[in-house]
Amino acid sequence: MxxxxxxxxxxxxxxxxxxxxxxxxxxAYHDKFAVSADAVERFAAFAAGQAPQGECxxxxxxxxxxxxxxxxKIAPLAADFMKLAGSLKCKEIRRQHxxxxxxxxxxxxxxxxxx
Numbered sequence: 010m011x012x013x014x015x016x017x018x019x020x021x022x023x024x025x026x027x028x029x030x031x032x033x034x035x036x037a038y039h040d041k042f043a044v045s046a047d048a049v050e051r052f053a054a055f056a057a058g059q060a061p062q063g064e065c066x067x068x069x070x071x072x073x074x075x076x077x078x079x080x081x082k083i084a085p086l087a088a089d090f091m092k093l094a095g096s097l098k099c100k101e102i103r104r105q106h107x108x109x110x111x112x113x114x115x116x117x118x119x120x121x122x123x124x
Contacts, residue, residue: 011037011038011041011118011121011122012037012115012118012119012122014036014037015033015034015036015037015038015114015115015117015118016033016111016114016115016118018032018033018036018037019033019110019111019114020111028049029052029053029055029056029057029066030056030065030066030067030070030110030113030114030117031052031055031056031060031066031067031069031070032049032052032053032055032056032066032070033067033070033114034066034067034070034071034074034114034117034118034121035048035049035052035070035073035074036049037118038071038074038118038121039074041074041121041124042074042075042077042078042124043077043078044073044074044077048073052066052070055069055070057099058098058099058100060099062098063098063099063100064097064098064099065090065094065096065097065098065099065102065113065117066099066113067110067113067114067116067117067118068086068087068090068094068097068113068117070117071086071090071117071118071120071121072086072087074121075121075124078124079124082124086120089120090116090117090120093107093108093116094107094108094112094113094116095107095108
């Protein structure tokens with residue numbers, strides 16, 4: 010359910026506001042990970058490779074959520090996302106055409122669903 014909510018926010022569908030990749034993940038999972046809904050606004054700046062170190066915004070948001078609740082699960086998240094996307098960096102992911110931005114939102118959400 011949360012994965013679909015994240016996708017709906019990214020696409021601006023089904024009554025959801027259109028958000029960037031990182032915001033979509035935060036909006037869908039903030040309550041599960043006990044993070045303030047205000048974090049959605051902070052993630053407005055992390056689209057199109059603008060997350061720190063050029064990371065994918067969806068991955069960065071998932072990592073942020075895990076850092077608050079399960080920091081020991083960040084390394085497995087990174088390894089799994091890297092395997093699926095080919096990189097943790099937005100521009101490299103897009104250059105490789107392994108996942109679309111929507112695909113990154115989906116994969117980040119799938120990885121968070123395991124938590």
